[in-house]
Amino acid sequence: MKKQNKKDPIFALIKKEEQRQREMIGLIPSENNSSDAVRSVLSSCLSNKYSEGYPQCRYYEGNQVIDEIEIEAQERLKKLFHVPHVNIQPYSGSPANSAIEFAVLEPGDTVMGLALSSGGHLTHGHPKVTFSGRYFHSVQYGLDANARIDYEQVRQLALKHRPKLIIAGTTAYPFILDFAKFAQIANEVGAYLLADISHITGLVIAGEHPSPVPYAHLVMSTTHKTFRGPRGAMIMVTAVGLKKDPDLANKIDKAVFPALQGGPHNATSAAIAIAASEASRVEFKKYGQQIRKNTDALVTALKDNGFKLVGNGSENHLILIDLTPFGAGFGTQVAFALDVAGIYANRNTIPNEPCSPFYPSGLRIGTPLVTTRGMKEPEMTKIVQWMTRVVDHIKDEQLPTDKKKRQVFLRDFKKRMTCDVTLLQIRQEVQKLANQFPLFTW
Numbered sequence: 001m002k003k004q005n006k007k008d009p010i011f012a013l014i015k016k017e018e019q020r021q022r023e024m025i026g027l028i029p030s031e032n033n034s035s036d037a038v039r040s041v042l043s044s045c046l047s048n049k050y051s052e053g054y055p056q057c058r059y060y061e062g063n064q065v066i067d068e069i070e071i072e073a074q075e076r077l078k079k080l081f082h083v084p085h086v087n088i089q090p091y092s093g094s095p096a097n098s099a100i101e102f103a104v105l106e107p108g109d110t111v112m113g114l115a116l117s118s119g120g121h122l123t124h125g126h127p128k129v130t131f132s133g134r135y136f137h138s139v140q141y142g143l144d145a146n147a148r149i150d151y152e153q154v155r156q157l158a159l160k161h162r163p164k165l166i167i168a169g170t171t172a173y174p175f176i177l178d179f180a181k182f183a184q185i186a187n188e189v190g191a192y193l194l195a196d197i198s199h200i201t202g203l204v205i206a207g208e209h210p211s212p213v214p215y216a217h218l219v220m221s222t223t224h225k226t227f228r229g230p231r232g233a234m235i236m237v238t239a240v241g242l243k244k245d246p247d248l249a250n251k252i253d254k255a256v257f258p259a260l261q262g263g264p265h266n267a268t269s270a271a272i273a274i275a276a277s278e279a280s281r282v283e284f285k286k287y288g289q290q291i292r293k294n295t296d297a298l299v300t301a302l303k304d305n306g307f308k309l310v311g312n313g314s315e316n317h318l319i320l321i322d323l324t325p326f327g328a329g330f331g332t333q334v335a336f337a338l339d340v341a342g343i344y345a346n347r348n349t350i351p352n353e354p355c356s357p358f359y360p361s362g363l364r365i366g367t368p369l370v371t372t373r374g375m376k377e378p379e380m381t382k383i384v385q386w387m388t389r390v391v392d393h394i395k396d397e398q399l400p401t402d403k404k405k406r407q408v409f410l411r412d413f414k415k416r417m418t419c420d421v422t423l424l425q426i427r428q429e430v431q432k433l434a435n436q437f438p439l440f441t442w
């Protein structure tokens with residue numbers, strides 16, 4: 001049986017993907033590598049067990065050990081974040097946000113979140129195409145002229161629309177979030193405040209970003225980004241949350257199960273417990289500090305090489321490069337060419353996007369992954385040198401203004417770039433550096 005399994009081409013593909021990850025430099029700010037301990041737990045026997053319900057209150061027998069694991073994970077997180085209640089069962093960040101919305105809103109109630117085009121997440125009330133935008137009345141706030149959250153606009157919109165839930169959280173925003181200001185506004189209108197810290201959890205733990213715990217009623221985080229755990233999520237209810245609504249923890253638990261989910265992924269629960277223990281180590285603090293140092297080094301090198309940055313800098317792990325000086329909608333070409341050259345990032349819209357979400361004018365990059373691999377400031381400078389060469393090499397590859405011609409152009413562009421000698425030369429240089437760093441190091 002074992003032999004047969006090894007012959008399955010899926011194993012060869014996993015090896016191939018591992019090699020890709022090792023040989024390339026990943027700059028996607030929402031990605032990270034987890035430790036061997038976290039990953040080994042994920043393939044353990046724990047995934048064999050059904051455990052609908054919560055510790056000591058299950059709908060299946062045989063959960064004595066699973067109960068111990070889930071309780072241990074909860075306790076570690078409660079201690080790490082200083083919160084009285086945590087639910088680790090959400091399958092991922094999007095279901096976790098849906099559970100929170102289900103818990104505190106009725107259909108048609110008002111939810112306020114940062115617009116997707118300003119760096120918010122789909123689950124924060126993006127209209128029409130999402131659960132949060134279709135089942136609730138969604139009001140979206142935006143940025144000021146300096147690309148920072150416009151807190152006065154947040155307040156004015158809150159006073160006008162009286163939302164029941166305000167979400168403070170971002171997926172493409174390079175600055176510190178002012179949770180105290182958000183709390184002031186939420187309290188003024190009697191709204192629940194949810195801090196979605198999915199991107200910045202690792203920085204919060206390391207003391208590199210202010211914690212939302214003293215201010216927000218609810219805190220949600222994915223567990224696979226800067227937290228460096230398995231794919232999953234946690235919902236924390238804070239002391240101020242319980243003060244506002246003593247039934248809040250119960251509402252959250254019921255929303256996760258039975259309202260939206262079935263059995264928890266027990267292997268993930270155990271891996272979250274391992275990641276929580278790793279995050280309490282002094283080395284994790286150093287990792288958080290290095291994320292900031294690496295981001296600062298990237299910012300400096302990018303500016304020195306003439307790149308324009310949204311907001312002119314970064315205060316967290318993420319940088320948004322504004323590529324409009326090279327032409328509107330240039331993000332697709334840059335992201336593709338970089339991928340061929342061995343560096344993967346993601347194309348992204350910029351505030352007041354002049355082109356379109358399909359052909360955006362920005363590139364979103366971040367440092368968690370390279371920091372986890374042990375790269376430091378000198379490597380950041382090298383990465384920017386390669387990025388500069390790539391962008392310079394393709395600067396004449398402009399998107400046609402005639403929309404009908406764009407697909408044809410991109411098909412031809414991608415075909416040519418895949419075998420482009422300059423990009424493949426850079427790829428070899430990138431590979432040489434990347435191979436010197438393990439996927440995960442303390």
Ligand SMILES: Cc1ncc(COP(=O)(O)O)c(C=O)c1O
Pocket residue numbers: 030092093094095097121123169170171196197198199222232
């Ligand atoms: C701020 C924020 N919230 C929620 C999510 C959703 O997480 P998932 O992709 O695990 O559903 C993301 C993912 O990008 C995110 O950035």
